[in-house]
Amino acid sequence: MGGCGSCAASGCGTSGARIAGLTRLGLRPGAWDAVVGLAGNPNTGKSTVFNRLTGLRQHTGNWPGKTIARAEGGFGYRGRRYRLIDLPGTYSLLSASPDEEVARDFILFGRPDVVVVVVDATALERNLNLALQVLQITDRVVVCLNLMDEARALGIDVDVDGLAEDLGVPVVACVAREGAGMVALLDAIHGVSVGEVACRPRRLGLSVPGLTEALDRLTAMVAGAFGDLPQARWVALRLLHRDRRITEAVRTGEIARLGAGDGAAIGAGP
Amino acid sequence: MSAAKPDARSVLEAAHELGWRLPPDLNDRITEAIYAESSEIAGRRVRRRGGSMRLAWQEALDRILTGRWTGIPAMVLLLGVVLWLTITGANYPSGMLAELLIDRWWHGLREVFAAMGAPGWLRGIVVDGMYLTTAWVVSVMLPPMAIFFPLFTILEDFGYLPRVAFNLDRMFKAAGAHGKQALTMSMGLGCNAAGVVACRIIDSPRERLIAIVTNNFALCNGRWPTQMLIASVFVGGLFPPALGGMAAAGAVMGVAGLGFALTWLASLVLSRTVLRGEASTFSLELPPYRPPNILRTFYTSIIDRTIFVLFRAVVFAMPAGAVIWLIGNVHVGGQSLAHWMVGALDAPAWWLGLNGVILVAYVVAIPANEIVIPTVLMLTALVTGQAGAGAGVMFEVEEADRFRQLLDAGGWTVLTGVCLMIFSLCHNPCSTTIYTIWRETRSLKWTVLATLMPFVPGIVLCGGIAALARALT
Numbered sequence: 001m002g003g004c005g006s007c008a009a010s011g012c013g014t015s016g017a018r019i020a021g022l023t024r025l026g027l028r029p030g031a032w033d034a035v036v037g038l039a040g041n042p043n044t045g046k047s048t049v050f051n052r053l054t055g056l057r058q059h060t061g062n063w064p065g066k067t068i069a070r071a072e073g074g075f076g077y078r079g080r081r082y083r084l085i086d087l088p089g090t091y092s093l094l095s096a097s098p099d100e101e102v103a104r105d106f107i108l109f110g111r112p113d114v115v116v117v118v119v120d121a122t123a124l125e126r127n128l129n130l131a132l133q134v135l136q137i138t139d140r141v142v143v144c145l146n147l148m149d150e151a152r153a154l155g156i157d158v159d160v161d162g163l164a165e166d167l168g169v170p171v172v173a174c175v176a177r178e179g180a181g182m183v184a185l186l187d188a189i190h191g192v193s194v195g196e197v198a199c200r201p202r203r204l205g206l207s208v209p210g211l212t213e214a215l216d217r218l219t220a221m222v223a224g225a226f227g228d229l230p231q232a233r234w235v236a237l238r239l240l241h242r243d244r245r246i247t248e249a250v251r252t253g254e255i256a257r258l259g260a261g262d263g264a265a266i267g268a269g270p
Numbered sequence: 271m272s273a274a275k276p277d278a279r280s281v282l283e284a285a286h287e288l289g290w291r292l293p294p295d296l297n298d299r300i301t302e303a304i305y306a307e308s309s310e311i312a313g314r315r316v317r318r319r320g321g322s323m324r325l326a327w328q329e330a331l332d333r334i335l336t337g338r339w340t341g342i343p344a345m346v347l348l349l350g351v352v353l354w355l356t357i358t359g360a361n362y363p364s365g366m367l368a369e370l371l372i373d374r375w376w377h378g379l380r381e382v383f384a385a386m387g388a389p390g391w392l393r394g395i396v397v398d399g400m401y402l403t404t405a406w407v408v409s410v411m412l413p414p415m416a417i418f419f420p421l422f423t424i425l426e427d428f429g430y431l432p433r434v435a436f437n438l439d440r441m442f443k444a445a446g447a448h449g450k451q452a453l454t455m456s457m458g459l460g461c462n463a464a465g466v467v468a469c470r471i472i473d474s475p476r477e478r479l480i481a482i483v484t485n486n487f488a489l490c491n492g493r494w495p496t497q498m499l500i501a502s503v504f505v506g507g508l509f510p511p512a513l514g515g516m517a518a519a520g521a522v523m524g525v526a527g528l529g530f531a532l533t534w535l536a537s538l539v540l541s542r543t544v545l546r547g548e549a550s551t552f553s554l555e556l557p558p559y560r561p562p563n564i565l566r567t568f569y570t571s572i573i574d575r576t577i578f579v580l581f582r583a584v585v586f587a588m589p590a591g592a593v594i595w596l597i598g599n600v601h602v603g604g605q606s607l608a609h610w611m612v613g614a615l616d617a618p619a620w621w622l623g624l625n626g627v628i629l630v631a632y633v634v635a636i637p638a639n640e641i642v643i644p645t646v647l648m649l650t651a652l653v654t655g656q657a658g659a660g661a662g663v664m665f666e667v668e669e670a671d672r673f674r675q676l677l678d679a680g681g682w683t684v685l686t687g688v689c690l691m692i693f694s695l696c697h698n699p700c701s702t703t704i705y706t707i708w709r710e711t712r713s714l715k716w717t718v719l720a721t722l723m724p725f726v727p728g729i730v731l732c733g734g735i736a737a738l739a740r741a742l743t
Contacts (some may be wrong), residue, residue, distance in 0.1 A: 125312035224276030239285035
């Protein structure tokens with residue numbers, strides 16, 4: 001999906017209300033084919049993207065921490081129905097404040113088909129921290145490089161194709177406030193969710209003595225206990241970190257939900 | 271998942287065992303690895319072209335708006351301008367709405383009911399109670415909200431709210447509270463129920479409780495119009511017309527400032543007593559200033575805020591109107607219920623610089639602060655017997671002057687006005703907020719504390735001011 005980047009300069013997204021093939025389903029997605037989560041640092045425009053796609057009017061404002069609980073809506077695109085979840089903005093998935101936990105629990109246990117990470121093009125370095133953390137947990141990621149207009153005004157150029165190559169997932173340049181790039185974003189979400197676009201997310205190379213061996217052993221045990229979880233290695237790493245929430249999820253067996261069922265399992269008990 | 275339980279235990283034991291053999295700073299190392307990776311990718315894929323004009327003026331603006339010495343004065347000035355624009359701008363449309371909704375439609379409705387041969391009590395409840403209270407709510411609340419909310423939303427869109435948090439952070443920290451409380455307080459300036467929900471952004475339960483309990487000291491939508499109206503009648507009236515608007519804006523700002531001082535003081539007291547502890551640190555990102563999207567601003571502020579708040583006010587005003595008409599017209603022992611209630615509350619109210627009508631209005635208006643002023647007007651008209659066409663009917667007042675005449679007849683003085691402004695800041699939260707506090711804390715204790723605590727400064731301040739004013743005159 002390297003082609004997504006080409007929209008950056010041409011601004012091929014519509015700025016008006018209509019996008020061909022998009023049906024905004026508002027609050028009533030009905031039955032859905034895929035679940036999409038919107039993650040990102042605070043104040044990167046997640047709620048604006050959410051409103052663009054669902055036609056809802058989730059309150060947006062220029063300050064971090066505005067979305068405190070997750071908001072849900074739906075949209076249809078190219079014959080598929082999507083359920084879209086706007087997550088609270090977080091800088092990381094490693095600490096455990098209540099709003100970060102909402103985001104992390106969703107990415108882990110909500111079994112999204114696609115996670116869209118909205119990143120601020122004017123502060124890429126800081127925003128990539130979260131994107132990289134999401135890439136450690138799940139393969140199916142689309143990066144929405146938002147606020148391209150501000151980046152341009154600040155004299156910042158981002159090599160969108162190069163970034164997509166580095167991250168191993170589609171990267172779409174957007175100006176969500178004006179609707180630019182939304183078509184390309186929808187195409188990327190569609191491509192990843194139906195499996196047309198293969199993601200090869202970048203994984204961290206960790207050079208800590210003894211870590212690789214410990215991780216290998218523990219990953220095998222997690223997989224043995226709970227089936228072949230796609231995130232077994234990440235779970236093992238969090239256990240070595242003594243992550244309270246993940247330890248608890250292993251103790252109660254909740255962690256097994258990572259491997260079972262489909263998106264419909266959200267909110268259901270283990 | 272009971273079958274997996276033995277396995278789960280062995281996984282956890284293995285994790286514990288293996289964890290001991292790893293370096294103790296594993297967390298830091300992984301965080302560092304992520305940062306290094308981000309920095310490497312960004313370094314490779316981001317190119318910066320020379321100096322940017324936009325960055326330069328953003329920095330210049332931040333030097334003023336978040337400066338050590340200029341930040342707070344700039345904040346006071348901005349709020350002052352917003353309030354002044356609202357107060358002076360709302361005067362004229364308020365009068366027009368009152369003329370249309372009350373002088374014309376109310377009389378019209380009365381005639382329609384009379385022509386239909388409707389019984390007097392029905393016309394009383396529907397037209398003189400429900401309709402008239404609603405008409406009052408609309409004409410008193412709509413114009414200030416339609417000016418105040420767009421202005422506030424423009425500031426929000428522009429990126430000013432986090433700067434307020436930044437400016438106030440040090441003060442909250444000194445009170446042992448969380449810096450993010452400045453944000454939840456700002457949300458409370460819109461609606462306290464929303465402010466209480468927003469306290470979820472505070473991680474520490476201790477600091478979150480402080481923020482929830484003190485949120486009521488942020489003047490909400492329902493109270494701004496009360497403040498503005500009373501300030502323009504009683505404070506603005508003390509000055510020549512040219513300065514009246516500014517004086518009124520200054521008075522409202524004084525009350526808002528008092529609200530902040532009380533938030534600070536209450537936070538300090540709580541964090542030194544029942545909620546003892548150290549303030550935790552946090553990082554707050556100052557977003558770039560963004561040119562507000564004017565159309566969206568109008569949509570958000572008019573539909574989401576103005577109409578929403580107005581709708582809520584109307585929903586509460588209609589039953590309240592019926593109740594007011596009933597207590598004004600149901601007679602027990604030769605007096606209406608309203609007379610009995612006002613008479614019973616007059617004595618305690620006197621000590622607070624208020625009167626019985628105001629206290630009865632606050633009892634009737636527990637569901638929504640928005641209807642306090644209409645209730646006060648209606649009860650005053652009733653008690654003073656000024657209501658032209660029949661007891662229990664709100665007096666029609668097109669402008670501040672006639673509004674003043676009615677209140678003067680009710681025995682109001684500048685002292686009553688000032689004490690009402692303070693009492694409006696310091697009384698129980700509305701029922702929606704009380705319910706929200708309970709839902710967020712799930713604790714009867716904290717809900718009761720948050721409900722009753724505001725009365726303490728309210729009684730002390732109003733009582734003190736009343737005693738002082740009477741001693742001096």
